[in-house]
Amino acid sequence: MGKKISIPKFQLPAIIARIGGKLPQWPHTMTLIAGLNATVKMKLLPVESLSVLEGRSFFVEVLDTGGKAHFTCRDGLFRPLFSPAQTPDLAFRANLSAFMQLLARQEDPDTLFFNRELSIEGDTELGLYVKNMLDAVEWPQLPKLPGFSH
Amino acid sequence: MSREKIPQLICPAGSLPALKAAIDNGADAVYLGYKNDTNARNFAGLNFDEKAMREGIRYAQSRGRHVLLAINTFAQPGRDADWQRAVDGAAEMGVDAVILADVGLLDYAARRHPDLRLHLSVQGSATSYEAVNFAQREFGVRRAVLPRVLTLAQVENVITNTSVEIEVFGFGSLCVMNEGRCWLSSYATGESPNTVGACSPAKYVKWEKTPGQMTTRLNGILIDRFDDNEAAGYPTLCKGRFEVGGETYYALEEPTSLNVLEILPDIARIGVAAIKIEGRQRSPTYVAQVTKNMRAALDALAREEGQYRVEAAWQSELSKVSEGSQVTLGAYSRPWR
Ligand code: SF4
Numbered sequence: 362m363g364k365k366i367s368i369p370k371f372q373l374p375a376i377i378a379r380i381g382g383k384l385p386q387w388p389h390t391m392t393l394i395a396g397l398n399a400t401v402k403m404k405l406l407p408v409e410s411l412s413v414l415e416g417r418s419f420f421v422e423v424l425d426t427g428g429k430a431h432f433t434c435r436d437g438l439f440r441p442l443f444s445p446a447q448t449p450d451l452a453f454r455a456n457l458s459a460f461m462q463l464l465a466r467q468e469d470p471d472t473l474f475f476n477r478e479l480s481i482e483g484d485t486e487l488g489l490y491v492k493n494m495l496d497a498v499e500w501p502q503l504p505k506l507p508g509f510s511h
Numbered sequence: 512m513s514r515e516k517i518p519q520l521i522c523p524a525g526s527l528p529a530l531k532a533a534i535d536n537g538a539d540a541v542y543l544g545y546k547n548d549t550n551a552r553n554f555a556g557l558n559f560d561e562k563a564m565r566e567g568i569r570y571a572q573s574r575g576r577h578v579l580l581a582i583n584t585f586a587q588p589g590r591d592a593d594w595q596r597a598v599d600g601a602a603e604m605g606v607d608a609v610i611l612a613d614v615g616l617l618d619y620a621a622r623r624h625p626d627l628r629l630h631l632s633v634q635g636s637a638t639s640y641e642a643v644n645f646a647q648r649e650f651g652v653r654r655a656v657l658p659r660v661l662t663l664a665q666v667e668n669v670i671t672n673t674s675v676e677i678e679v680f681g682f683g684s685l686c687v688m689n690e691g692r693c694w695l696s697s698y699a700t701g702e703s704p705n706t707v708g709a710c711s712p713a714k715y716v717k718w719e720k721t722p723g724q725m726t727t728r729l730n731g732i733l734i735d736r737f738d739d740n741e742a743a744g745y746p747t748l749c750k751g752r753f754e755v756g757g758e759t760y761y762a763l764e765e766p767t768s769l770n771v772l773e774i775l776p777d778i779a780r781i782g783v784a785a786i787k788i789e790g791r792q793r794s795p796t797y798v799a800q801v802t803k804n805m806r807a808a809l810d811a812l813a814r815e816e817g818q819y820r821v822e823a824a825w826q827s828e829l830s831k832v833s834e835g836s837q838v839t840l841g842a843y844s845r846p847w848r
Contacts, residue, residue, distance in 0.1 A: 410556060413555075413556075466794070466795060466796045467796065468796060469793055469794040469796040469797035469800070469832055470794055471792075471793055471794070471797065471832075471834070472796075472797065472831060472832045474743065475742050475743050475744065475833075475834055476742060477725075477737070477739065477740065477741070477742065477743060480718075480720060480725070481718065482718055482719070482720050485713045485714070485716040485717065485718065486555050486712075486713035486714045486716075487555075488713075489554055489555045489556065489557075489713045490555040490556040491556075492556070492794070493525065493526065493554065493555060493556030493557045494556045496525070496526050496528065496529065496794045496795060497526035497527060497528065497556070497563075498528070499527060499528055
């Protein structure tokens with residue numbers, strides 16, 4: 362059986378966020394958007410779900426790296442927002458470790474939310490929708506790397 | 512204790528990955544719902560369309576496990592056909608049982624699909640053996656899910672006086688108001704689990720972050736205020752902190768979770784047929800974590816009834832995923848009735 366890599370809970374020192382917040386926010390915004398669009402192109406996100414996201418503004422902030430990404434969904438694809446609205450329709454904030462645990466399906470979003478490690482603000486129904494949409498994605502099986510199996 | 516007497520483990524599935532997580536981690540059955548208001552977890556983006564449901568049924572049944580379809584809200588005026596169609600679909604797809612609450616729908620299912628196995632949903636609010644036996648006599652109900660308000664002695668009393676299988680809740684968030692009879696959500700929003708399939712629907716919920724605090728409102732009504740290091744709960748009225756007689760506290764219910772690991776041997780001894788895990792709204796990760804630990808506990812019970820001990824690892828995994836900061840035995844251990 363493939364052994365899962367376990368991501369520990371960690372928090373980067375505050376100085377990183379202070380520096381990170383001053384760096385251009387484009388590189389990781391583009392990485393995030395490229396990742397999301399790859400998911401769309403692989404047809405992992407149902408079309409009817411994408412139509413719910415259409416035209417809404419999103420904000421993701423990685424607290425301990427200072428990374429911030431504003432984006433939207435237009436014509437079924439994710440795009441960066443150059444001049445974001447004052448308050449996005451939906452904002453997710455967490456430390457890097459919490460985001461990584463979420464993506465690796467190691468922690469449950471509600472658990473992180475109850476424990477106050479993940480903050481979700483804005484349109485609650487949209488937030489629930491995004492959460493459930495991501496939960497329903499059947500990620501393709503990752504290839505078993507020799508180092509991670511036993 | 513022999514294997515037959517170990518209660519079955521019934522796990523929640525709000526999506527196909529959650530269903531697979533439940534089956535892979537040892538659920539005997541999963542319960543799920545359609546993507547509409549015919550079930551009591553009608554949340555945005557949650558649940559199964561027909562394609563996912565067929566795939567889920569195939570996945571479970573090909574591994575010898577069961578699929579229970581919850582159609583457990585009450586048919587709304589003028590829309591009976593939607594609920595009837597849901598039951599017809601269940602029979603056609605070959606689920607192992609449907610979980611119903613509405614007596615009109617139970618009657619329809621019993622007449623139209625005599626071979627379809629019927630379970631009485633917790634939303635049906637049957638708390639006595641008379642109610643359970645009524646459902647058996649009138650509709651041929653084979654199993655009833657008891658609300659999370661009975662003590663263990665009361666559950667035993669029901670079991671002794673009925674031949675209907677009894678299912679109880681074993682883990683998850685608590686809904687204390689005798690499911691199916693709670694009006695709190697309707698009071699605040701005009702919508703409730705029995706009508707639209709959701710308690711405190713998300714569109715009425717607002718989380719507001721201010722420095723050092725988070726405020727929760729339901730349709731404008733202030734439910735709670737959390738300090739940054741305080742655990743949060745679901746935005747339901749029953750779990751809010753209110754001012755009563757000059758004191759602000761959880762006037763109705765603490766945001767705690769139910770966990771029956773400690774009394775598992777008693778639950779098996781009194782003859783409970785199945786243990787249900789709450790949480791169709793939760794992610795595949797939660798389903799995997801809870802199913803795995805409950806399975807381990809039930810297997811331990813099957814091996815060595817006399818020596819059954821709750822392992823610290825099960826307990827800590829389960830506390831981690833719980834709503835609120837504590838887990839309790841809920842009403843099961845309550846001294847009063
Ligand atoms: S308000 Fe609380 S007790 Fe009432 S239905 Fe909702 S969760 Fe249950």
